[in-house]
Amino acid sequence: MGKSLLFDLYDYSMSRTTRLTYDRGTLILHPPPRGKAWIDYATWDDRIEKFRIQALDYRYLIETLQSEDIDLIDSAKEFYPLDIKLQGNKTPYPHQKEALEAWKQAQRQGVVVLPTAAGKTFLAQMAIASTPRTTLIVVPTLDLMHQWYAEIKASFSNIEVGLLGGGSHDRTPILIATYHSAAIHAKTLGNHYGLLIFDECHHLPTDFFQVIAEESIAPYRLGLTATPEREDGGHHYLNRLIGSVIYRKTPEELSGKTLAQHQVISLKVKLKKEEKQRYEQAIKTRNNFLKQNNISLSSLQGWQLFVQASCRSNQGRQAMLAHREAKEISMGTQGKLRLLTELIEKHYPDKILIFTNDNNTVYKISQEYLIPAITYQTPVKERHEILQKYKEGDYKIIVASHVLNEGVDVPSAKIAIILSGTGSTREYIQRLGRILRKANQGEKFAILYEIVAEDTSEEKTSARRKGETNYSVNKPNNNQGEIIFYPQINQGLRAAEPKTTWGEEE
Known part of the structure; x- marks a missing residue:
């Protein structure tokens, strides 16, 4: 110029x-x-x-x-104040009060990390009540959208609440949208809402979804998740899109208080002789191919290289088939099913959730044990019917794959059994969270069983999902939760108190 x-x-x-x-x-x-x-x-x-x-x-x-x-x-700002009051006489838990205060201290921007069943939705309602501005709530699934709609409508009965997604295209003072729909309409939503709330905010840092935050002028932003860390490192973008992690609680810290007391029990089973021979032969076939092509599976990039290399030759295809066979043997060994039988006999009629990593094992267990199954292939109406009967006690056991990890309101259970899973810490915490809700059981004691095939790659997978610590924060001595205050949210913003209060309410 x-x-x-x-x-x-x-x-x-x-x-x-x-x-x-x-x-x-x-x-x-x-x-x-x-x-x-x-x-x-x-x-x-x-x-x-x-x-x-x-x-x-x-x-x-x-x-x-x-x-x-x-x-x-x-002339940019089209968000406006709301005359709202949180309905009902629900008393917040101490950790919810602490999280709200930490968010306020961080200038109403930041991410709160709480385990599944710790009351993130009610915390969001507290944030809305204390920051009464037009609000956009973004959720990952249609199921969650309707769950949030019911709760927000009941809590703020004098304000119009609308939906964006699943055929709905409302524009209301409080709007609940799926990530997909909010991203599509980001350019027209961006100046109408003063408060953004991202449920399961670990979904936000993708090329498609992050425009929701980038194209919004909302001065207030709250992210909610049980596990913000992403395997691709994208969680670092949350600092820019929402704000830094300002409060964190683990399931162990809330056990016996907000959440049910619980115990995690790892059980190992041995492969049968013929299973072990087949497993070792499959692993040998795979590893020989990896060695010849100088590929290590210790990283996501290594797995991508393996997939690419497996498509280029017959030897590569055989190596991939061997890899899958080894996984199927470790995930579906007969030893696991025998132990599953013992655990069901021990805990029945307590409510039990069984998780596996693949649909084939889900259907196998469903047929052998006559247990209702839920996978991504289960029609929505059938899934809702199964969950309703489980809630009412007609069904005592459900077996599922990944579909119940997130975005589905699962009735409270007492026992969870993981027969197989990924190395994802998020998946592990989500599955643990399914049994931590107290519901009406004041002295409930929950148990998570993890069944692992001994001397297989499952042992390393189990260790990864239970031992990842991708974040670095100091443990407090007073057990008040991990509160991290970041007064300097954005580079270039001076630490001096700004003149505007943005209409904040206490």
């Missing part, structure tokens, strides 16, 4: 008040204000000869201009 144009713009700006407008997911600042601090957020757009600013930086831009006493006409 030439000097003459800069001078022209400066002279023009001296005669007119700067205006901020929202334009399809970005902000336009024109004429340019005096001072230099705002330029850190701006990019010159030659097409319109004006400065553009990312919608995500709206709050920081406003605070910067206010700190320099620069007059501004804010």
Whole structure:
């Protein structure tokens, strides 16, 4: 941009008040204000000869201009206050109060990490009540969308609550949307909501979904999850999109308080002689191929290289088939089924959930034990009917694969049995969470059994899912939860208290 144009713009700006407008997911600042601090957020757009600013930086831009006493006409903001009050007489747990306070101290931006069944939905309702602005709640599945809708509508009966997704296209003061629908409509939603709440926020850092946060001007953001860490490292983007982790509690810290007391019991079974021989031969075939092609399966990239190499030759295809055979042997060994029989006999008629890593084993158990099965292939109406009968006690046991890990309201169980699973810590915590809800059982004691085939790769998989610690925070001495305060949320934002209060309510 030439000097003459800069001078022209400066002279023009001296005669007119700067205006901020929202334009399809970005902000336009024109004429340019005096001072230099705002330029850190701006990019010159030659097409319109004006400065553009990312919608995500709206709050920081406003605070910067206010700190320099620069007059501004804010035509971008279309979110507004709500006259709301949280209905009912539900008393929050101590950890919910602590989490809300930590969020407020972090300028109402950040991620709260709580285990499944620890009351993340009610915490969100507390956040809405304490920050009464138009609110967009984003959830990963249609099931969760309808669950949130029912709870939010009951808690804020005087405010119109709407849905975006599954055939609904509402535009209401409080809107609940799926990640997919919110991403599609991000450019039109972006300036209408002052508070963003991301349920299961570990879904957000993807190329498709992160536009929901990037194209929104919402000054307040709350992320909720049991496990923010992602295997691809994408969780680091949450700092920019929502804010840093400001509060964390583990299942162990809430055991016996908010959550039921629980015990995790690992049981090992030996392969039968012929199973062991087949397993070792399959692993040998696979490993010989990996060695010849200098591939290690210790990383996600290694697995991708294996998949690519397996498509290029008959030897590669045989290696992949051998890999799958080894997994099937370890996951479905007869020793596991015998132990499963013993555990069912021991705990029946307590409610039991059985988890496996593959649908074939689900259907095998369902047929042999006459147990209702739920997989991704189960029709929605049938799945809801099974869960309802399980809730009412007509069914005592359900066997499922990954479909019950997340996004489904599973009635409280007492016993969970993991016959096979992935190395994902998230999956492990989600499955544990299925038995931690107290419901009406004040002295409930839950047990998670993990059955692992001895001397197989399952042992390493089990260790990974129970031993990952991808985050680094200090353990508190007072058992008050891990509260991490980040006053400097955005680089370039000065630590001084901003002049605006953004209408915050206590």
